[in-house]
Amino acid sequence: MYIYDEYDHTILRQRVAQFRDQTERFLAGEIKPEEFLPLRLQNGLYVQRLAPMLRINVPYGMLNSAQLRRLAHIARHYDKGYCHVSTRQNIQFNWPDLTEVPDILQELAEVQMHGTQSSGNCIRNTTSDQFAGVAEDEVIDPRPYCEIIRQWSTFHPEFAFLPRKFKIAVTGSQQDRAAVQVHDIGLQIVLNDAGEVGFKVYVGGGLGRTPVIGSVIREYLPQEHLLTYLEAILRVYNLFGRRDNKYKARIKILVRALTPEVFTEKVEAEWAYLKGTSNTLTQAEIDRAKSFFTEPPYETIDDAAAQAEVAALAAEHLAFSKWLQRNVRGHRVPGYAAVTLSLKPTGVAPGDVTDSQLEIIANLADEFSFSEARTTHEQNIVLADVKKTDLFTLWHKAKVAGFATPNIGTITDIICCPGGDFCSLANAKSIPIAESIQRQFDDMDYVYDLGDIDLNISGCMNACGHHHVGHIGILGVDKKGEEFYQVQLGGSASNDASLGDVLGPSFSAGDMPSVIQKLVDVFVENRTEEELFIDTYRRIGATPFKERVYAKAS
Amino acid sequence: MPKLVKDGVIVEDTWTLLSKPEGDAANFAVPAGQVIVPLSVWLAQKSELKSRTDIGVWLDSDETADLLGEDAQPLPLVAVNFPTFMDGRAFSTARLLRERFGFTGELRAVGNFIRDQLCYLRRCGVNAFAFSNPESDLQAALKSLDDFTEYYQASVDQPLPLFRRRA
Ligand code: HEM
Ligand code: SF4
Numbered sequence: 001m002y003i004y005d006e007y008d009h010t011i012l013r014q015r016v017a018q019f020r021d022q023t024e025r026f027l028a029g030e031i032k033p034e035e036f037l038p039l040r041l042q043n044g045l046y047v048q049r050l051a052p053m054l055r056i057n058v059p060y061g062m063l064n065s066a067q068l069r070r071l072a073h074i075a076r077h078y079d080k081g082y083c084h085v086s087t088r089q090n091i092q093f094n095w096p097d098l099t100e101v102p103d104i105l106q107e108l109a110e111v112q113m114h115g116t117q118s119s120g121n122c123i124r125n126t127t128s129d130q131f132a133g134v135a136e137d138e139v140i141d142p143r144p145y146c147e148i149i150r151q152w153s154t155f156h157p158e159f160a161f162l163p164r165k166f167k168i169a170v171t172g173s174q175q176d177r178a179a180v181q182v183h184d185i186g187l188q189i190v191l192n193d194a195g196e197v198g199f200k201v202y203v204g205g206g207l208g209r210t211p212v213i214g215s216v217i218r219e220y221l222p223q224e225h226l227l228t229y230l231e232a233i234l235r236v237y238n239l240f241g242r243r244d245n246k247y248k249a250r251i252k253i254l255v256r257a258l259t260p261e262v263f264t265e266k267v268e269a270e271w272a273y274l275k276g277t278s279n280t281l282t283q284a285e286i287d288r289a290k291s292f293f294t295e296p297p298y299e300t301i302d303d304a305a306a307q308a309e310v311a312a313l314a315a316e317h318l319a320f321s322k323w324l325q326r327n328v329r330g331h332r333v334p335g336y337a338a339v340t341l342s343l344k345p346t347g348v349a350p351g352d353v354t355d356s357q358l359e360i361i362a363n364l365a366d367e368f369s370f371s372e373a374r375t376t377h378e379q380n381i382v383l384a385d386v387k388k389t390d391l392f393t394l395w396h397k398a399k400v401a402g403f404a405t406p407n408i409g410t411i412t413d414i415i416c417c418p419g420g421d422f423c424s425l426a427n428a429k430s431i432p433i434a435e436s437i438q439r440q441f442d443d444m445d446y447v448y449d450l451g452d453i454d455l456n457i458s459g460c461m462n463a464c465g466h467h468h469v470g471h472i473g474i475l476g477v478d479k480k481g482e483e484f485y486q487v488q489l490g491g492s493a494s495n496d497a498s499l500g501d502v503l504g505p506s507f508s509a510g511d512m513p514s515v516i517q518k519l520v521d522v523f524v525e526n527r528t529e530e531e532l533f534i535d536t537y538r539r540i541g542a543t544p545f546k547e548r549v550y551a552k553a554s
Numbered sequence: 555m556p557k558l559v560k561d562g563v564i565v566e567d568t569w570t571l572l573s574k575p576e577g578d579a580a581n582f583a584v585p586a587g588q589v590i591v592p593l594s595v596w597l598a599q600k601s602e603l604k605s606r607t608d609i610g611v612w613l614d615s616d617e618t619a620d621l622l623g624e625d626a627q628p629l630p631l632v633a634v635n636f637p638t639f640m641d642g643r644a645f646s647t648a649r650l651l652r653e654r655f656g657f658t659g660e661l662r663a664v665g666n667f668i669r670d671q672l673c674y675l676r677r678c679g680v681n682a683f684a685f686s687n688p689e690s691d692l693q694a695a696l697k698s699l700d701d702f703t704e705y706y707q708a709s710v711d712q713p714l715p716l717f718r719r720r721a
Contacts, residue, residue: 007716010704018701022670035668038640121640151706151716157677158649158709161642227707227715238646239618273654278708278715285717 001062001372002147002292004112011155012109015116019043020102027099042122042160044115045101053422054093054101055118056108060128060146060170061089061374061382065362068373070111072358078104083358085343085351087415087466088167089127089375090118094422116154121162123153123234127169129177130376133293134338134384136330140189140197142172144289145226148281152227159234163241163249166234167206174495179377181205181214181497182469184251185233190220197223203233203263204255207463211499212252215260217267223286225271227279232271236263296370296385301335306388313392320395322444323406328391337388339369341381341403342413346438348402349431350416351379360401368394378415380408411453411520412438415466419459419476420483426459428476428483433457433512440513441520450520453533454492469493471534472519473500474512485512489519489545490537504546518548557692559672560660560682562699564692567684569610569631571664584609590633590662593617600625612664615643619650626657634680636665645678652679652710669694673701679710 004012019039026036044055056071063071071091075083078100084092096104108114118125126146133141149168153159159166171178172189180186186202199221205214221229233251240258242248255263314321327340341361344350353361361381365373368390369383376382381403386394398404407413414437417423419430434457441447456470467473473488485507488500507515520533522545527536537545556567571590575582579598584591590610596603603609610631611622619626626632632651634644644663651657662682663675669690672683676699683695708715 005720007704007720011702011706014702014704018670031670035639035670039670121642148717154706155674155702156707157674157705158645159642160674161640161645161671163642235646239643243641243643278713278718282717288717288720 001064002059002143002289008112008151009109012112012114012116015043015114015155016102016105016109019105023098023102038120038161040101041120042117043101043105044118045096045098046119047424051095052098052101054096054104054115055086056091056093056113056115057118057125058089058091058113058375059150060126060132060143061130061376062143063373063375064111065365065371065373067111067113068358068362068365070107070113072355072362074104074107075355075358082352082354084349084418085353085375085379085381087377087379087417087464088125089130089377090125091375092418094418117160119165121164121166122160123156123162123166123168126150126153127167127178127183127377129171129173130374130382131177131329131338131384132172134331134333134336135173135175135177136332137174138172138332139174139191140172141290141293142170142178142187142189143293144286145172145187145189145199145223146170147289147292148226148285149230152230152279156234159238162234162238163243164246164251166237166251168230176493176495176497177377179466179469179493179497182207182211182466182493183214185230186214187226192220192222199223199226201229201233203267204252204260205497206250206252207466207468208250209247209461209463210250210252211463211468212256213497213499214252215255215263217260217264224281224283225275226281228274228277229267229271231279232267232274235270236266240266295333296372298333298336298385299387301387301389303334303388306335310388310391317392319399319406320392322448323395323404324391325448326406326410327404327408331385333385335388337386337391339383339386339391339394339398340376340408341383341398342405342407343380343403344407344413344438345402345405346412346442347435349418349421350414350434353381357401357403360397361403364394364397364401378408378413380413406444407447409452410447411441411450411455411472411516412447413455414438415454415456415470417458417464419457419465423459423464425462426476427461427478428459428485429509430457430459430465430474430476433474433476433485433509436509436513437516440517450524451532453520455516456491466493467491468499469497470500471532471537472516477506479506483509485509487515487519487549489542490534492534501542503542504550515549519545522548556684556688558662558682558684559692559695559699562696564696571612571633571684574614590631590664593621596625597621604628610660610662613644613647615641615647617647619647619655622651622655624655626651626655626659629657629659631660631662631682632657633662633664633684636663636667639666639668639671645674648675648678648680649710669698670701672698677705677709677711
């Protein structure tokens with residue numbers, strides 16, 4: 001994990017001091033509310049329905065146990081005893097007191113954390129694959145590049161007042177788990193024919209009111225040019241992105257208005273000036289960044305023996321074997337596995353964790369995973385480096401703490417925004433909808449039989465819950481002051497990224513569990529062996545689903 | 555005389571900023587004395603104005619640096635305007651004037667920028683700050699120039715990114 005040096009500490013300390021001063025000036029009436037707004041947003045502070053909300057960055061999802069414990073302390077001391085893992089891998093606190101936020105930021109700074117640029121019209125926290133560094137299908141570990149981008153984008157003087165927020169995601173694996181095609185910039189690490197590291201560059205993806213899949217503007221960008229190329233893209237966007245209408249201000253609109261070809265020409269023309277300037281990465285810097293993400297001290301383990309031990313336990317304990325199937329995945333290193341702790345037990349808002357649970361995660365990380373954990377964009381937590389021979393013990397402890405719901409990737413592993421329960425922009429509640437669907441699908445054997453299904457819920461078209469890219473997406477809509485839900489089918493955030501199609505008229509909250517059940521029934525009746533929901537939908541189209549769901553009761 | 559922050563100190567502002575002309579920029583009568591003319595006037599009357607040493611030019615937020623280009627070089631002053639402080643185009647424009655078009659004179663922020671942007675503006679090459687609000691506490695604003703003393707990225711005031719300076 002990246003460790004701050006004196007430079008990083010100085011920069012962060014100065015930021016906390018700056019924000020403390022700004023908050024004091026605001027409270028003294030010296031800064032107008034509209035001027036304070038972007039300043040507080042760029043420190044992670046929203047003002048919400050019930051209270052402020054503070055968004056803490058978790059760069060590319062990496063947390064150590066000291067940070068987890070500090071988050072627990074903040075949840076307990078400054079908030080109501082819990083926080084929330086967001087779809088951008090960040091942590092959100094729902095009840096901080098404005099006057100205490102500078103203190104919170106100071107406490108965070110002590111463990112190398114901050115809310116810097118977690119909101120506002122600037123370059124946001126860079127996100128990545130939660131299995132970075134351990135995935136079996138990884139080409140190159142993306143984290144050093146994420147860290148390089150984090151540093152470059154932090155307090156970038158030219159890009160702190162962009163037309164809109166700006167999100168970058170990086171993946172280093174064959175299977176994209178970072179949703180790079182629905183980001184403002186998506187970077188996929190690739191090797192050229194000579195085996196040299198570079199990036200395939202996607203630009204102009206995004207969700208929200210106008211969902212768009214990103215366009216490839218460069219098939220191969222050599223790694224040393226990463227920052228100058230990003231700078232060229234950002235400069236074109238800063239100068240030419242629309243500023244007259246906040247809904248048209250995203251880079252996706254600019255790319256579409258210009259066409260990806262013309263946009264690319266502009267970027268390349270700008271880059272021609274920037275290429276080779278001092279922001280060009282040096283091998284020394286790439287090596288320095290990589291030096292923080294080296295292998296932990298893995299033990300040499302006989303994988304076959306470890307696997308046999310696990311299999312024997314699985315044969316004895318059905319619940320453990322289910323957990324192994326859904327929540328545990330393979331690891332690059334023999335004898336190790338990556339474990340996802342589910343934050344989606346039925347009845348808990350997806351992604352919520354309590355203070356004591358955070359401490360338990362910290363303890364589990366210390367005991368089983370080299371003191372590190374990761375947040376996922378599906379709103380779960382990963383322990384990436386667990387010895388297979390520890391899995392059974394870990395499972396027990398995770399179960400006691402409520403993290404062992406064996407539902408990762410299934411229809412009950414729902415991505416869900418806070419919706420009307422917390423968010424002032426919501427058209428409808430989303431957390432109770434998630435719960436009602438979880439209750440509908442309470443038979444785990446049946447759920448397993450359905451295989452992987454991404455079900456995503458957003459409370460309004462800002463799409464915080466990624467409903468456009470759910471195999472099943474649910475969007476809260478408002479009809480004359482009443483809450484309704486629109487269903488979309490066929491979205492994907494993976495390599496085959498696609499946007500869902502709206503099924504038809506929306507439904508009431510009470511109808512949702514049975515609507516989802518009918519959609520699943522159509523899938524079960526039509527699927528071929530091995531087919532997932534998304535495959536069946538792509539093969540048979542929307543009509544059979546529509547017919548079932550909108551059939552008149554006879 | 556109004557005051558402004560220039561090169562880290564408070565000084566008298568000896569320049570007059572001229573608004574955009576209502577009619578044809580070519581017919582706009584540019585007065586004598588130190589004046590900052592809108593880009594359209596400069597472009598229309600460049601051949602006459604070039605011989606004067608008391609002419610500055612201001613760019614609005616939708617006017618890109620290349621419209622002035624290397625013409626900026628002999629000018630004593632170029633200003634970039636902030637219609638609102640949320641319109642961040644001037645940050646790029648300032649950098650381009652300095653880094654691409656070689657402008658070395660006074661680069662001035664005008665309009666509705668805020669004190670909390672001073673540090674970033676300076677890093678983009680702006681060295682003079684004329685607040686639109688005459689009540690602004692310039693003494694207090696000066697402090698904001700030093701909100702940060704260390705930076706990750708290369709920029710005008712620090713051409714080497716931190717990774718090239720780290721021991
Ligand atoms: C309760 C406080 C929240 C507020 C006020 C809020 C506000 C917004 C707004 C205004 C957008 C608009 C985006 C656009 O126009 O492109 C947005 C998008 C988004 N938000 Fe939130 N949000 C909140 C919570 C969350 C949470 C809890 C998550 C994660 C679960 C989240 C993740 C996202 C994501 C991923 C987008 C995606 C949009 C895109 O990719 O274009 N937000 N949010
Ligand atoms: S999707 Fe809408 S309701 Fe949900 S968190 Fe985002 S802004 Fe709020």
